[in-house]
Amino acid sequence: MKKTQNVTIKGTKDGLTLHLDDLCSFEELKNELTKKLSANSRDQEDRLISVRVKVGNRYLSTKQEEELKSLIRQKKNLVVEEVESNVITKKDADRLKLESEISTIAKVIRSGQVLEVPGDLLLIGDVNPGGTVKAGGNIFVMGALRGIAHAGVSGNDQVIIAASVMKPSQLRISDCINRAPDQAAEDESRSMECAYISEDQQIVVDRLQVLMRLRPNLTRFEGGS
Template sequence: MKKRQKVTIKGTKEGLVLHLDDSCSYDELKRELDHKLSANSRTQDERHLTSVKVDLGNRYLSELQLEELKNLIRQKKNFVVDDIESNVITKEEAKELVAETEVITVSRIIRSGQVLEVPGDLLLIGDVNPGGTVIAGGNIFIMGTLKGIAHAGCYGNDRAVIAASSMKPSQLRISDCLNRTPDSIESNEMREMECAYINEDRQIIVDRLQVLIQLRPNLTRLEGGH
């Protein structure tokens, strides 16, 4: 029977990809990795650095073990660790992911001086008065009038959107883009059922709510229980 390889090395245009077996012991994996990298490094041009990406599969490694792997690879002359990927995440990372994708529903009026911030999507049933601020890591949906400040995608999500029943904000922010008074909103005009998003030129655009169907189809991810 052919012995199963614990380490598979594949060359790409960017460098090397190491696929590590996730069913053997960690010590066995390190031994074979050390052996194969030593053999491979002898065939590499020492004048150039080689980028290495590591695929752990369904194996979880502690921070100490990850550092051991990085050091083992770095010791082989011209290898540089570019990335280490794993299909497994910690409970803390899972909780953070759930929080960032969860829709938080709040029913209240955000008055002047008040700040409402959530890690994921925000569904606000109420108004944001002038001087009030709502901040979300994801999208912001307001079933009411937006007259204050709204900041969606505050952790750097350029795909986040802001939608409101009545859009008359003092400031819109999405990710790191800022629009103090959207050009499409007149000072004496209150628009109904509109949304704001970042376009290809990294400008905040205010448009009809219906455009989100084409621009952000993933907003319907909860339909049918998905």
């Protein structure tokens, strides 16, 4: 009977992908991985090769993940870009659940106050100068935004910031920052506006209507959360 391979190495245009069996023991996996990497050694190459590791339904502890990375890094030209697993911990699952929820809060955020939520924020009230609102997801202010708003604090750059009156002292989406102009027009009769990261990685403020085209998946408020 033909023995099943625990490690399969596939070349891609971006580098190498390692498919690791999720049923064998971890020790068996490490031993075969060491042999396969030695057999496919490219030590003579000068260029760095990107490696993605896929472990299927195997849960890896932090220690085990570091062991696999260390084995791969022993080949000087291999760089581990990512270790993908279909399994997450309960802690990670709880975090993802929180990040997908919408927090609805009715209050005024005054100077010196900071309001932060893990998911989307729907604030019914103003953010005064000196006040700050932060969210892991989108920020919707049903009032005047005159302070600081930071959406996508965990690194999501597809989120948006929207406000009935968009007069912030600073906007931040993920790691991108946009400071308010020195002299902003005081026309508060304008319709609700939104801020998003454009294709050239700049924060752009535009009419709310553009979101239907730019962020077609932004429909979580429809029919409730």
